[in-house]
Amino acid sequence: MRAYLERCGKILCVVGCLLGGPAVLEAQPIRIVTTVPDLADMAQQIGKPLVQVESLTTGVEFMHAVPVKPSFVPKLNRADLLVVMGLDLESAWLPALLEVASNPKILPGQAAYVDCSVGISVVEVPRGLDRGEGDVHPKGNPHYNLDPLNGKIMARNIADGLSRNFPQHRAAFEANLKTYLAELDRAIARWLAVAEPLKGLKFVSYHNDWTYFANRFGLRQVGTIEVKPGIEPTATHLVQLVEKVRQEKVPVIIYGPQSDRYPRQLANQTGATVLRLQQIAGGSAETKTYVGFIDHNIKALLAAAKKGPLP
């Protein structure tokens, strides 16, 4: 009997080595799923070869209307870490996917659910919630990634999330974070210097999503094309906006993933420059990284600012 048990034990050892051996020899990378490319870029910079990162969105989508694709479900199902922007930016589509992803460890509140809005000084938090005020964000303006100083907090949150779930790699994550933050600091210093001409630049945006950027670089938002968040403009609102743009000599109209119909209409009537800027990274090779995306937006605004205010 004893010999039989020993033989069984040896067989189990061999089977175990065959099955588990390759896994031990070649550790699987940590699978990170992010909701936006900004976070994917940061997670890659912090995780380096230890991670395999995938973003659910590509950078061209309107964040409040991302299609709920079932092809996202297997990705979420296999994820070791889910990194989100938070502040309800993904509320229109992510909860429905998590509902069927069968991955309890990445559900909100769990250790592998990394909310990058933690520690952000959130602006425009509504005092009261009423849909009469449009499609308001209950937790405040979620477009905080447009302020590069918040990029440092986002990166820190990702590093903390990685260390919390994979403490054995903490040293590597911290070292990579330090390098990334140094790179970001250099970029921020450069942006603050070159963006000096943007101080006081008046603009109108389609949606109220440029507050963080405007606060950082000293731009002044004069109005929005939307009547209220998520509500398309009425004819009266457009007439009033044209008047305001003329009076205030607003040189720039910014829009993002929305239609260019109203921005162009406004520009045709006022002579202002229309700029399509990105709210998130991705969408093109130039804006693939977080630094590249902020760079792109600043360059585009500087080019528009050179033209000066409207006559």
Place this chain on the structure above:
Amino acid sequence: MHRFLSQTRLPAALLLAWTAGLFPCEALGQQAEIESLRALVRDMQQQLESALNRIEQLEKERAGDSAKVQQVEKSVAAVRGAPSILNPAIGVAIDATAEHRAKAGGDFNFRAAEIGIAANVDPYARAYAFITGSKDEVEVEEAAIVTTSLPWNLQARAGRFFADFGRLAKFHPHEYPFVNTPLSLERIVGGESKADGIELSYLFPTPLFLRATLGGYNKLGAENERLDETRSRAWSRFTYLGRLQSYFDLTDHQSVELGASLAYTPSIRLAGDPRSGDRSLGGIDITYRYQPLARTLYQGFTLGGEFFGNSERVERASGFKRVFAPGGYAYGEAKINRAWSAGFLWDHAPSLSSPGKKTIGYSPFLTWWLSEFNRLRFQYSYLDDDVREEKSERGHQFFLQWTTVLGAHTHGFRTR
């Protein structure tokens, strides 16, 4: 003269000496004053810097205090709101129509006010309920518990819910892309796939989305009157379901979703029928979507359809006989811009007892989204009917539907 000179030389020398001594003294005095002023400025500069530092420090302290105050305010609010802070998300959908049916006349139809309630129960489950009041009755359409952390990619659901049969059968009517439930769905499935029972779903661990569901229910279908679900009975007189569902991204902007469902009831005995028979209800659903990622708000196209087949014993003039009745619907809907979309529904609904008789429906519809939560829809339908069971199911029909949503009202993944 010499004397004069000698007498005047001394005071001149003295004057000269005094003058020579006076100027250096004055220069020295000015230098001291400058030094003193410099020291004063330095001192003031230091005081100013110190004051600025203090201001900065105070501002920081004030910001800290403000944050602390905000935290305290939040805590106070949390304590005050403690009894309600864990309340579930609540929403209401209101759905009403003004209708004119050529053969039946006009109607202001209060179709439904649907109260939706949802929340996590604990770390292991969430629950939701939809209670619907219409002009006829108030009923619990759904009230179910769903697991959130079962191992091996499993998910269980129990209670009353819309069973995982087909695609549109899981929609509440106010969420349809058109005004009415397709007649084929109504006759063959019994409208929504409402069922009391239990379901277990499995997500295959593959890169491709593949999901299987097994279920057991009292019966399936909101309008299904074949079985009395209020009484205990043999397990052969329940309905059992299997479904397989998949999805393919053709490109970044195009996708196809496929599903196949089979609901089987081993034994149904009809009044007057000397022997019982089984019922098989099958369905295949396919949905093609074009959703240009950068323009999902403004553009898109959906082409969807379902084919149903029902096989069971039915009563005919010649007696009880097994009959297979096929039917289905297909629709296309194009998003014209952010506010408007237009589509067309084709519907083929057979009579379950005489499948040769059928109702064919043609329905163009136009939807106007005033906002994400407020929608108007216009629909014209022409029903070519040779079943002749209901007056309201034939001829020309016109609908104006108004649907609004208050609060948090969502049906999740199934109605995407």
